[in-house]
Amino acid sequence: MSLGAQHSEVVIIGGGLAGLACAVTLADREIPVTLFESRPRLGGRASSFEDKQSQHLIDNCQHVSMGCCHEFNRFCETVGIADSFHREKQLYFIGPETPGSVSTEQPFKVNRFAANPLLPAPLHLLPAFGGLSYLSWQEKIGLARGLKQLALTTVDELNEPTIAAWLAEQEQTQNTIDRFWNVVLVSALSERLDRISLSHARKVFVDGFLRARNNWNVLIPTVPLEQLYGETILKRLQDQDAIVYLQTGVSRIELEDNRVIGVQLRDGRQIACERAVIAVPHQRVLELLPESFEGHDHLAGIEQLEAAPITSVHLWFDREITKLPHAVFVDCLSQWMFNRTRIMRQSTEQGYYYQIVISASHDLTGQARQGRTQADIIDAVIEELSRIWPETKQAQLKHSRMVTEHQAVFSVTPGVEQLRPSQRTEVAGLYLAGDWTSTGWPATMEGAVRSGLQAAEFLLSDLGQPESLLLTRENTSILSKILFRL
Ligand SMILES: Cc1cc2nc3c(=O)[nH]c(=O)nc-3n(C[C@H](O)[C@H](O)[C@H](O)COP(=O)(O)OP(=O)(O)OC[C@H]3O[C@@H](n4cnc5c(N)ncnc54)[C@H](O)[C@@H]3O)c2cc1C
Structure with a gap:
């Protein structure tokens, strides 16, 4: 124009x-x-760009929203795109089959994570946390104590610690930190725990998991x-x-x-x-x-303001390596898998398309400077997928590419x-x-x-047309108000 x-x-x-x-x-x-x-x-x-080889319009990185993202979700309704998101009410955490130390031989287990329909928030996810195969009972009890303490904490934003320092103070075990706190926070905030402020970490758990029933749902674009x-x-x-x-x-x-x-x-x-x-x-x-x-x-x-990188690895195989629509990985380099072919109900002519997301990929960008190539990283990701889904070993990789956004997000440091x-x-x-x-x-x-x-x-x-545009009140469950003074 x-x-x-x-x-x-x-x-x-x-x-x-x-x-x-x-x-x-x-x-x-x-x-x-x-x-x-x-x-x-x-x-x-x-945004997206055209991948010449697969002839697909692919996203620079998978973007997901959550149930607690009220303004974004309302905006999608206003502009008529809300129907182009699939609401996931079940997440798949893939981690070691048993608690304890990791070994390359240890089999992986798919942990289905969903809210209990009979329990009100914030108890609705307790059975799901309780069922995680890779944490011991002592660790789960310690985790529940840690979550409760986090919700009850009043944070002084002028003088706050990192969540890593706070977790150490709360005596959370290294296993719980690696397999729970790290898994949730790194993908939600795209930073390492030793750089995330206590207040931002608290917001993730309070808004996402404790405040209201459907806040934790993940909304994935289908186009x-x-x-x-x-x-x-x-x-x-x-x-x-x-x-x-x-x-x-x-x-x-x-x-x-x-x-x-x-x-x-x-x-x-x-x-x-x-x-x-x-x-x-x-x-x-x-x-x-x-x-x-x-x-x-x-x-x-x-x-x-400092920035943090996010890396996405895009893989096209000649066959389906898993039917799961997505997965969250524990104890792995890969953090999330999105089965784009299934999510978008795409034709498989160009192959079965999976996207792996690695948030806060500081280590990868550092290793790249020291000579670790994109091919090395893609190989490591495929090796990991093969351990989880042995079908991957038989599958032929038709095409791959890796995208790193070096300034993906600002760092939520104290x-x-x-x-x-x-x-x-x-x-x-x-x-x-x-x-x-x-x-x-x-x-x-x-x-x-x-x-x-x-x-x-x-x-x-x-302009003399004052108007309140943001939703003023959070939809907090009564029990969460009583238990956590939210
Ligand atoms: C890899 C990656 C993964 C992410 N994953 C998620 C996720 O799963 N969920 C989530 O909620 N968020 C995610 N985010 C964050 C999310 O994308 C951003 O927070 C959000 O899109 C930022 O929007 P914005 O409008 O503030 O800025 P931007 O999207 O950066 O928009 C700024 C625009 O300004 C334009 N511009 C710059 N200079 C000029 C100029 N001089 N003149 C005209 N135009 C100009 C730019 O081209 C750009 O289009 C992710 C981000 C990245 C990079």
């Missing part, structure tokens, strides 16, 4: 979920919006992310008369007397506007603003909340959105959508 009008009331810079949530919300209220996205597609870090965000939301925005320009990067925000007067595009064109929402990754924010913003109080913290800025800035007409802004959530699709809604709330209020 060519740039006809050179003026827009609101310009949104960045077409990730934060920018999209903000754009949809404003356009729904008939506020003229123009969105600029530098890449050829929408979705930002949650490529491009179809969700790139096509459906793009069409939705266009139907609302919002203007979206792809492959159109913004180079600078124009300010005069501490107020926004326009933006300059990378191709040199100028667009006049009274309001701009910066919805780019935090590493890209300062380059859009005058140099005087470096060290500016409001944005000083973002330069200190003190990180003090570094995250509000969506409202001190410049008139300038707003921020992005998973890195102050939402209290880690870097997730939920955090991104919340930030977009929060930016829209501030903007609407400045």
